[in-house]
Amino acid sequence: MADELVGILKKLSEAHGPPGFEEEVAEIIESELKGFVDEIRRDSLGNIIACKGSGEKSLMIAAHMDEIALIVKHIDDKGFIRFAKLGGIWDQLLVSQQVVIHGSKGRIRGVIGSKAVHVMKEDERKQLLTYDKMFIDVGARSADEVREMGIKVGDFITIDKKFLELAGGLVAGKAFDDRAGCTALIHAVKKAEPKCRVYAVFTIQEEVGLRGATVTGYAVKPTVGIAVDTTIAGDHPNMEAHEAPVRVGEGPVIMAADGRRESLSGGLIPNPKVKQWIIETAEKRRIPFQLEVLEGGTTDATAIQLSREGVPCGVIAVPTRYVHTFQEVLSLQDLERLAELLKGLMEEELPI
Ligand SMILES: [Zn+2]
Structure with missing residues (x-):
């Protein structure tokens, strides 16, 4: 599994996908998913919407394709x-x-x-x-x-930055934010046997204001929405534990709240049932996880929660060092566990 993940992550990390021109990334994702989902399409802004499974209820999981x-x-x-x-x-x-x-x-x-x-x-x-x-x-x-x-x-x-494998199962490269999320989502939707209609959505222009998530949240109209992204790991020099408590290698991060620094405005307070459902699914599948309150950032889930009459949402992230540099570092084991957790959610009954 790790080999498969690392292959996809390398390809996606070295691909170029600035906000508004995500074409190369989109093509890689489409070729990865072809034959593994029931339906795949691109909307007029360039978002990829892949669908697998059936039922009245639906789960939308979004990862963004663009990079700074x-x-x-x-x-x-x-x-x-x-x-x-x-x-x-x-x-x-x-x-x-x-x-x-x-x-x-x-x-x-x-x-x-x-x-x-x-x-x-x-x-x-x-x-x-x-x-x-x-x-x-x-x-x-x-x-x-x-x-x-x-x-x-x-x-x-x-x-331009080459993907690197470091010691200890860590990797370095650019645009792990959010090609790591894309990688985990690709892997999960390929392998899952969904309990409901699952939409794996790969969004455009997240880095300039959650634009792809805004329109896809509306189009998909999911019962539950989840964003998969990277988050700030603080386990390196010049960081106090309380500034960024999550650590690389200790499992995916389940977001307890995110938003702007000092107020958490403009972010997401996850739906309690969705958050608890993610926690319970991780526990059931024996996937270690970390909880986080992130001051100073948000994800596509913030836009999805506000579409139509509102969508109960949650966020899961890969702990990543040096986010928004051109040399981010993460653990392949965390990525593997994240993919496992996403697959688990696709295979569980929705909490709502
Ligand atoms: Zn970002």
């Missing part, structure tokens, strides 16, 4: 490219990354340049460099050359 990315904002006379950010990115992480620009003539490689340390003034070295001071170098000498390469304002830019 950049977009071309300006090309200067010398051929350097300025960009805007798509999703929450800490600016410092961008310096010296290799990027891929998705232009009209195919993918163009570039790097995010910066001044050499030798020529920085003392105070410059201590300052944080913000993204609006950064630029991409594709090797062109003029704006015309950049245009000839097929690059224009509005083209998507993603970070």
Whole structure:
């Protein structure tokens, strides 16, 4: 099982799927699911809705396909490219990354340049460099050359990063948020013998405001909704346990509440029956799990719960170190257990 999961995760992690251009990721998911579900379609925004099983009640489980990315904002006379950010990115992480620009003539490689340390003034070295001071170098000498390469304002830019296997069953790579969720959901829906109508939904544009979940929640009209995502593991230096209590390797995380820092507004307080159902399913199948209150983030479930007259929702996540960097780290065993738990939920009677 771990081999199968790692193969899918690697493929999905190395694929490029900025918000609004999730095509490559969608194609991988469709080819993985073909023949394993009863029905699979893409809606007009690009969300994938796969259905398996039958019955009046339905369970929607959503994972998002998009990743944090950049977009071309300006090309200067010398051929350097300025960009805007798509999703929450800490600016410092961008310096010296290799990027891929998705232009009209195919993918163009570039790097995010910066001044050499030798020529920085003392105070410059201590300052944080913000993204609006950064630029991409594709090797062109003029704006015309950049245009000839097929690059224009509005083209998507993603970070290029190879998937790595570390010691102890840990893996590193980009976009585990939320290709890890996609991987677990693919695996679960393939293997499950559903008790009700199960919708495995792979959403677009989560990182810029839960947009895919908003329309698919409405379209699917599920009895119960669940989002599968990554969450912040705090088991590394410079983190106090109370800041991010969940740990890598201790099982999937069942969300007790999430939302904005200090108020938990704009997030999800899971339906108590749904939360208890997830906990009981984990216990029944002897899957270790962790409970979390996440201050400072939310998931697709927040949008699904507010569709139509409201949908009882819950969230399950993979504990992940360094979320929203381009080098996230998670445990394959956690991912395996998450897939097991999702499959379990698909095979249990709904609590509502
Ligand atoms: Zn995210």
